[in-house]
Amino acid sequence: MESIAQQYIRNIGIFAHVDAGKTTTTEQILFRSGRIRSLGSVDAGTAQTDFLEVERTRGISVRAAATRFNWEGMTVNLVDTPGHVDFLSEVERSLRVMDGAVLILSAVEGVQAQTEVIWHALRERNIPTLIYVNKMDRIGADAERTLKQVRRLLSSQAAPIQAPLGTEDSFTGSMSVLDIAGEDTEEAQGYLQLLEESVAESEEALLLHYLDHGNLPREELARRLPELTHSGELFPVLFGASNKGIGIEPLMQAMAALLPGPLAVPDGPVSGVVFRIERDQAMGRIAYVRLYSGIIRNRDSVRNVTQQIEEKITQIRKIDGQKAEDVGLLAAGDIAAVCGWNQARIGDIVGCADYVPGETRLAVPLLTVQVRFGSEAEYPSVVAALQELADEDPLLDLQWLQEQRELHLKVMGPIQIEVLTHVLHDRYGLKVEFSQPSVIYKETPAESGEGFIAYTMPKPCWAIMRFRIEPGERGSGLVYSSVVRPERLLERYQNEVARSVPEALQQGLFGWEVTDVKVTLIEGEHHVWHTHPLDFALATPMGIMDGLAHTGVKLLEPMLSFRISVPEETGGKLMNELIQMRGEFGTPVVRQERMELEGIMPVATSLEFPARFGSLTKGRGALSTFFAGYRECPPDVKAERVRRGVNPLDQAKYILAFRNALASS
Numbered sequence: 001m002e003s004i005a006q007q008y009i010r011n012i013g014i015f016a017h018v019d020a021g022k023t024t025t026t027e028q029i030l031f032r033s034g035r036i037r038s039l040g041s042v043d044a045g046t047a048q049t050d051f052l053e054v055e056r057t058r059g060i061s062v063r064a065a066a067t068r069f070n071w072e073g074m075t076v077n078l079v080d081t082p083g084h085v086d087f088l089s090e091v092e093r094s095l096r097v098m099d100g101a102v103l104i105l106s107a108v109e110g111v112q113a114q115t116e117v118i119w120h121a122l123r124e125r126n127i128p129t130l131i132y133v134n135k136m137d138r139i140g141a142d143a144e145r146t147l148k149q150v151r152r153l154l155s156s157q158a159a160p161i162q163a164p165l166g167t168e169d170s171f172t173g174s175m176s177v178l179d180i181a182g183e184d185t186e187e188a189q190g191y192l193q194l195l196e197e198s199v200a201e202s203e204e205a206l207l208l209h210y211l212d213h214g215n216l217p218r219e220e221l222a223r224r225l226p227e228l229t230h231s232g233e234l235f236p237v238l239f240g241a242s243n244k245g246i247g248i249e250p251l252m253q254a255m256a257a258l259l260p261g262p263l264a265v266p267d268g269p270v271s272g273v274v275f276r277i278e279r280d281q282a283m284g285r286i287a288y289v290r291l292y293s294g295i296i297r298n299r300d301s302v303r304n305v306t307q308q309i310e311e312k313i314t315q316i317r318k319i320d321g322q323k324a325e326d327v328g329l330l331a332a333g334d335i336a337a338v339c340g341w342n343q344a345r346i347g348d349i350v351g352c353a354d355y356v357p358g359e360t361r362l363a364v365p366l367l368t369v370q371v372r373f374g375s376e377a378e379y380p381s382v383v384a385a386l387q388e389l390a391d392e393d394p395l396l397d398l399q400w401l402q403e404q405r406e407l408h409l410k411v412m413g414p415i416q417i418e419v420l421t422h423v424l425h426d427r428y429g430l431k432v433e434f435s436q437p438s439v440i441y442k443e444t445p446a447e448s449g450e451g452f453i454a455y456t457m458p459k460p461c462w463a464i465m466r467f468r469i470e471p472g473e474r475g476s477g478l479v480y481s482s483v484v485r486p487e488r489l490l491e492r493y494q495n496e497v498a499r500s501v502p503e504a505l506q507q508g509l510f511g512w513e514v515t516d517v518k519v520t521l522i523e524g525e526h527h528v529w530h531t532h533p534l535d536f537a538l539a540t541p542m543g544i545m546d547g548l549a550h551t552g553v554k555l556l557e558p559m560l561s562f563r564i565s566v567p568e569e570t571g572g573k574l575m576n577e578l579i580q581m582r583g584e585f586g587t588p589v590v591r592q593e594r595m596e597l598e599g600i601m602p603v604a605t606s607l608e609f610p611a612r613f614g615s616l617t618k619g620r621g622a623l624s625t626f627f628a629g630y631r632e633c634p635p636d637v638k639a640e641r642v643r644r645g646v647n648p649l650d651q652a653k654y655i656l657a658f659r660n661a662l663a664s665s
Contacts, residue, residue, distance in 0.1 A: 009333050010076040011262050011290070012255055013094050015122070016104035017112035018083035021134040025104060025242040025251075026067070026080040032248050033069035062419050064090040064276065066288060066319050066335065074256045077335045085114055086416035089363035089395045093275045093346060095121055096359055097290035097335065100259030101129045102251070107141035107239070110149045113563075113624035119154050121360050126232045128259050131158055132251055136171045137241035144187070147237060158235040159198040161225065162250060163188040173246050174239040178218050199224050202233055229258045263355075264333030268293035270302060270351030274344050277392045278337070283315065285391075286337045287344040291330050292355035296338075298328045304341070306348040314340030346394055364627050365395055365410035366558045366603050367437035369417060374431055379405065385428040389420070401644050410440065439604040441639045442630050443508035443553040444516045445471045451547020455539040455655070462527030463539035465497065469547040472516040475629050478502060482521040489524030496533045497521055500540035504648070509545075509553050511641030515630070516556075519544070538658045541648040549649060554632050555639060558603040561628040564596065564613075566621040571595035574616055581605040582634070600628050604637075 016022045030036045064081045079098065081091045101122055105115060122129050131154075133146050143164040150158045162174035177192040199221055200210035206224070210216055228234035236258055240247020265271075276288035289296075296302055301312045317324040317337040330336040338344075349356050373382045383400060386407060390398040399408040411417055417434050424430045448470040455463040472479055480501050482494055501519055508514040526535075562583075566574055568590055578585060578601060585599025601609075613623050633639075646657040 008074050009262055010074055010255065010259055011079075011097065011099045011333075011335060012076055012259060013079045013081055013098040013101045014104065015081055015091060015101055015118045016083045017106075017109070017114035018085075020083060020104045020106045020109070020112075020115075021242045022080055022083055022104050025102075025132070025134065025240075025248070026078060028242050028245050028248045029078065029252055030067060030069055032245070032252065033071050035067070035069040062087050062090075062416075064094045066276075066337075068318060071252050072256045076255065083114060084415055085117075086412040086414075086419075088114075088117070088412060089393055091118060092121075092360060092362040095125060095127070095362075096273065096357060097275045098127055099262045100255070101127050102132055102255065103129055104132045104134050105146060105150070106135045106138075107133050107143060107146050108135055108138050109622075110146045111153045113626060116153060116624070117362060117626060121362050123155075123232070124360055125357070128229050128232060129235050130229075130251070130254055130258065131235055131237045132247075133237065133239045134242050134247075136164060136239050137244055137246070141171070143239055150237065155235055157198060157233060158237050159195045160191040160239075161195060161236040161254070162238050162247075163191040164239045171241055171246065174250060176250070178221055196221065198234055199228065202228055226258050230260045262333035263292060264331075265293035265355055266295070266332045268332070268355065270294035270296055271353065271355040272296075272350045273356045274341075274346060274348040274350065277344065277346055279388065279392075280339070283339040285342050285344065286317070286339055287341045287348075288319075288335065289330065289338050289350065290335050291332050293332050294351060295329060295331050296351075297330075298326075302341075302350050303352075304344065304348050304350055305353055307343060307345070309343055311341045311343060313338055345391060363395055363412060364558075365397070365412055366440055366627065367411050367413065368440050369409055369411055369437050370435040371407040371409060372433045372435065373407075378430060381428065382424075382430055382432060383407065385424055385430055389423065399644060401642070404642070406642075409434075411437065413437075437607070439558065439607075439639070441510070441512045441558075441633070441641075442516075442556040443510055443512045443514045443548075444556055444632075445469055445514070445548065446552035446554050447471065449547055449551035450522075451543045451545070451550065453539045453543035453546060453651075455535060455542065456530075458655075460530045461532070461535045461538075462525075462530040463493075463535035464523070464525040465521060465536070465539060465543045466523035467543050467547050468518075468520040468522050469544070469551050470518040470520075472518045474516055474631070476516050476518075478505060478515065479518045480520075481518075482524075484521050484524040489521075489526055492533060493526050493531065493536050494521070494524065496536040497524070497540050500537045501544065504541035504544040507641075507643055509548055510555065510639065511643045512555075512639075514548065514553065519547075538655065542651050542654060545648040555637065556630040557633045557637065557639075559600050559628040559631050560603055560606060560625045561598070561600050562626075563598050563624045564621065565594055566597075566617045568593050568595045570617050570621070571597070574613075574621075577609075577612070577616065581609065 014022045014026055027039055031039050062082055064079050066079050068075060068077050079094045081094050131150060133143060135141055161177055163177055164174050166172045177195050196210060196216045200206045200216060206216060206220060229236060236254060238251050238254060240251060271293035272289050272291040274287045274289055278286045280286050296313060298313055298316055301310050303310050315326050316328055316330050318327050319337050373379060386398050390396045395410060397410045424432050451467040451469055453465050455461055480498060505514040571588060581601050582605055583599055583601035585597050589596045613621055646654045648654045
């Protein structure tokens with residue numbers, strides 16, 4: 001159900017590969033809508049949505065930035081997301097709360113690595129999408145080539161609703177194909193024909209009309225365009241040059257007219273999700289919330305379903321870049337920043353989970369680094385700062401080894417490490433260094449087996465369990481189940497086991513997370529007098545590790561799929577380089593004196609490859625890489641990680657450590 005208010009709201013994300021012009025496009029939209037009085041510049045560090053110091057100095061976006069503008073009676077919540085792969089987690093969180101998307105491509109570079117990753121995520125969530133081909137004024141821009149590439153690599157249902165006017169040197173804009181007259185160029189007519197064919201294929205009556213007359217009535221095109229865009233059966237393509245402000249208003253009109261309003265239940269129970277966390281000097285932790293159902297107001301107490309706590313709202317703000325306005329109310333379908341939820345974390349569901357969509361996982365950190373600080377006096381401040389940053393980006397997965405006084409983070413790549421260094425210095429006044437990144441391996445059972453634990457001493461305690469542990473299919477993660485009857489093991493104890501199994505598998509025999517594993521609780525026993533639920537929290541890791549000791553484990557390494565295009569003369573040297581890295585690839589394809597190659601390679605052997613690739617191809621090559629999952633390592637590859645805490649295989653020491661932790665908590 002959608003109220004009148006929701007009909008005039010749009011929640012739209014701007015997505016792209018790095019340097020395609022997202023932030024410049026956003027800046028132009030805000031200027032054209034009257035939201036800002038003068039244009040900022042990415043290069044000058046004055047863009048409205050780049051407000052972190054590191055964004056201004058580097059000229060790239062590293063955080064998703066929320067802003068809003070009004071256009072043709074619509075209020076648009078616009079989220080400008082980072083384009084660099086190192087900040088894919090920001091894109092992932094933004095995707096969850098968007099109802100529509102604008103995917104920006106460069107007319108020079110075309111479809112790039114991040115473009116494809118984002119496209120697949122948009123399609124997985126079936127988010128209606130406009131495709132905006134930017135930089136039409138640049139040397140090397142080619143609208144027709146880019147459109148063909150979009151239809152080949154992204155979707156054959158991508159169709160132009162504009163025809164570009166002029167060449168790269170004299171690009172003057174784009175004309176709506178609905179307004180193209182008979183005397184226009186053959187190229188323009190070709191764009192119109194492509195759109196008409198795409199629309200005609202969606203409806204039998206239209207197809208028959210098109211086959212009989214060779215065209216479609218303009219009113220039928222106008223009627224079907226929004227419907228097909230909303231349903232994900234058509235992806236309108238527009239052209240522009242954002243740096244010059246060309247094509248911006250047609251893009252804004254398309255955003256308002258072709259992308260849908262939000263899914264919302266105005267009269268339902270409160271149901272929303274926290275998708276971003278920020279810090280404010282005056283207000284403390286600020287939680288960005290997308291509300292799907294109900295209404296929340298200043299001073300309301302709202303249930304955090306994920307954490308099973310209740311927190312009071314002190315203020316509800318609408319955020320525009322660095323500006324904030326207290327609006328006092330957030331209604332279904334809208335987005336706002338909530339102050340007062342000091343325990344809120346990214347991904348928390350508030351109210352109830354009934355209307356909140358699931359997550360799409362894009363970002364998979366494949367590297368880990370150790371944090372090195374200057375002096376012991378700084379140690380507590382570094383810990384506190386990293387805990388705050390991990391709240392804002394949970395994928396950092398801060399691991400604090402208190403006994404060794406070590407801090408470890410998971411990261412996506414070198415740019416993220418550089419940004420973390422800047423943020424720690426600019427925000428907290430801390431100078432830290434990071435170790436060289438090392439690859440994050442995983443473990444999986446080598447064969448099927450059983451693990452057993454009888455935790456009955458020292459009393460009072462009683463938890464007896466037997467687990468069956470089996471290898472799972474690659475990419476299946478953890479599959480847990482129980483075949484124990486409730487009369488043998490009470491449901492509340494079984495729930496504690498189910499909660500504890502994923503935690504127990506965070507560190508296997510080599511210290512890495514255990515994955516692609518099927519765990520089944522096949523026996524369980526409690527004692528009427530001596531059992532406490534925490535006995536099963538303590539016993540589960542010991543039973544799981546006992547099982548892994550019997551099955552043994554295999555080491556898994558992360559793999560990248562790659563697509564390469566290079567001058568033909570450099571192909572032989574490049575293939576030899578790939579073989580040296582344990583890369584695997586198919587038969588090369590030669591097109592117009594360029595060799596194209598697709599395959600997979602290990603992350604561990606290719607960390608320095610992008611830098612070498614540039615010199616190997618003299619800067620004339622194109623390299624796209626995507627995470628391709630984990631695969632079993634060759635026998636000669638060894639990797640072990642220092643274990644956090646006591647190993648559950650040393651049961652006596654583990655029980656003592658666990659009980660002392662309980663006593664001190």
